[in-house]
Amino acid sequence: MSRKKDPSDQPFRDSSAKVENTAYENNEKQDLLALKSLIYRMPDREAPAGLTESILSSLEPKTVPGWVRIYRWALRPRTVTFQPLKLVPAAMVLVLGLAIAFQFGPWRKDPGSMDPRQASLIPVTFTLSSPEAESVSLIGSFNQWNPAGHKMQQLGDRNTWALEIRLPEGRHEYAFLVDGKMVVPDQSSPFYQSDGFGNRNSVLFVSRDEPTNI
Amino acid sequence: MNRQIFRNNCTLLFAAFLVVASVSLSYGQGQPADQSVTASIRAARTVGVSETVLNRLMSLAADHRLEDDGVVRLLNFFQTVQTEDLPIDPFMGKIEEGLAKQIPLDTIAAVLGKKLEDYRFVRRVLTIKTEEQEISHQDLSRMVGSLDGGITREELARFIQEASAQDLSMLARATEILALLKQVRFNESLTREILFTGLRNHSLTQSWDYLAKVVSLAKHKGATDHEIAIAAQAALREKYPLKEFMAALGFTSRDVRHGPAPGRPNKKAP
Numbered sequence: 001m002s003r004k005k006d007p008s009d010q011p012f013r014d015s016s017a018k019v020e021n022t023a024y025e026n027n028e029k030q031d032l033l034a035l036k037s038l039i040y041r042m043p044d045r046e047a048p049a050g051l052t053e054s055i056l057s058s059l060e061p062k063t064v065p066g067w068v069r070i071y072r073w074a075l076r077p078r079t080v081t082f083q084p085l086k087l088v089p090a091a092m093v094l095v096l097g098l099a100i101a102f103q104f105g106p107w108r109k110d111p112g113s114m115d116p117r118q119a120s121l122i123p124v125t126f127t128l129s130s131p132e133a134e135s136v137s138l139i140g141s142f143n144q145w146n147p148a149g150h151k152m153q154q155l156g157d158r159n160t161w162a163l164e165i166r167l168p169e170g171r172h173e174y175a176f177l178v179d180g181k182m183v184v185p186d187q188s189s190p191f192y193q194s195d196g197f198g199n200r201n202s203v204l205f206v207s208r209d210e211p212t213n214i
Numbered sequence: 215m216n217r218q219i220f221r222n223n224c225t226l227l228f229a230a231f232l233v234v235a236s237v238s239l240s241y242g243q244g245q246p247a248d249q250s251v252t253a254s255i256r257a258a259r260t261v262g263v264s265e266t267v268l269n270r271l272m273s274l275a276a277d278h279r280l281e282d283d284g285v286v287r288l289l290n291f292f293q294t295v296q297t298e299d300l301p302i303d304p305f306m307g308k309i310e311e312g313l314a315k316q317i318p319l320d321t322i323a324a325v326l327g328k329k330l331e332d333y334r335f336v337r338r339v340l341t342i343k344t345e346e347q348e349i350s351h352q353d354l355s356r357m358v359g360s361l362d363g364g365i366t367r368e369e370l371a372r373f374i375q376e377a378s379a380q381d382l383s384m385l386a387r388a389t390e391i392l393a394l395l396k397q398v399r400f401n402e403s404l405t406r407e408i409l410f411t412g413l414r415n416h417s418l419t420q421s422w423d424y425l426a427k428v429v430s431l432a433k434h435k436g437a438t439d440h441e442i443a444i445a446a447q448a449a450l451r452e453k454y455p456l457k458e459f460m461a462a463l464g465f466t467s468r469d470v471r472h473g474p475a476p477g478r479p480n481k482k483a484p
Contacts, residue, residue: 145315147314207424
């Protein structure tokens with residue numbers, strides 16, 4: 001049979017628990033004081049010789065892989081401070097070093113050496129006398145008759161237009177395109193070919209063996 | 215009032231109909247042209263027409279400087295060239311040349327047609343002469359080129375008929391030289407003697423490609439046609455290269471790495 005709980009019992013029970021706790025704490029304090037005085041009264045004793053070394057030697061060194069150390073080093077934030085004026089000599093040395101490297105380095109292109117395909121080509125200078133022309137381009141079988149990239153330069157006398165290009169040995173047809181619309185053959189060339197459109201193309205023979213005098 | 219509104223609506227409807235009809239009509243006309251250009255490009259690419267030529271034609275068509283129909287006609291031309299097993303390069307070169315010289319498409323097409331006829335003519339003459347002998351595209355083109363160099367079809371046919379045709383490569387070289395020597399007004403009967411000597415002796419080799427140039431310079435320096443012909447025939451009988459002929463005329467050969475300008479001797483050259 002259960003007894004009905006009386007709310008008036010609760011304060012009484014709480015106060016008795018508090019009294020019990022206080023007594024327990026007092027006892028504990030007394031024990032601690034006794035222990036303290038006992039420790040004070042104990043004689044001092046030195047640690048055995050070599051204790052530290054024996055402990056350290058018994059510990060195995062912890063090895064970290066190199067890449068982990070590099071990774072950690074790379075991840076660690078750093079602050080760099082510098083004075084711009086002090087960087088000037090370093091920059092000069094860097095520029096000088098690069099210049100020397102490009103001048104004498106292994107990747108420097110030897111001016112004497114040439115692409116074999118280029119070396120097999122023969123330089124030919126085309127000239128046209130046309131003082132009234134605004135622009136002159138060289139078109140021919142060697143550039144698929146495309147005037148782009150083959151514009152002739154006006155020489156100092158303002159009458160002559162000239163362009164030097166490299167051509168393979170053999171026979172080539174060509175003409176001058178004056179002011180982008182007028183087709184003019186090379187009057188100094190003895191050979192020609194009808195272009196079918198009502199004009200003549202000049203014919204040029206490029207050869208390494210060239211007759212010079214008779 | 216109602217009649218006025220009805221009349222305005224009818225006018226608007228009629229205008230809308232006209233707009234729709236004209237747009238449909240132009241779309242209907244444009245669509246097949248675009249499709250035929252695309253198909254022609256694809257076909258031309260298949261037979262080996264270069265991307266350079268195609269790009270050039272397309273860019274001009276895009277700028278409305280060429281009509282689509284004209285582009286299609288030019289590109290379809292290559293189908294014929296391929297069907298007849300003719301070299302494509304001379305025809306491509308002629309299109310490029312015509313475009314660079316701003317020649318109208320109709321004229322370019324006409325020139326291509328004439329060139330095609332020249333090829334057919336030369337092949338026909340060669341077939342009669344050589345029967346089964348195969349001729350390379352390069353040699354065929356050289357012979358056709360001689361027709362643009364100033365000799366007529368009749369002259370070419372007669373020369374081919376009279377010449378020895380053991381080696382078609384030499385025969386092609388001979389026809390080219392025939393045209394070039396005519397341009398520098400070298401005696402025609404002496405020209406034939408020189409070339410026939412070379413063909414008979416099988417000595418008209420590659421170095422003789424420059425014969426006309428040497429002859430031109432020799433004439434310019436005062437040598438007579440007769441002197442030149444004697445020296446050339448002597449060298450050809452002995453199967454010498456062109457250098458020997460040059461030496462007989464008193465020429466020296468040199469490396470022309472640094473010159474000369476065509477038609478204008480480079481005085482600074484070593």
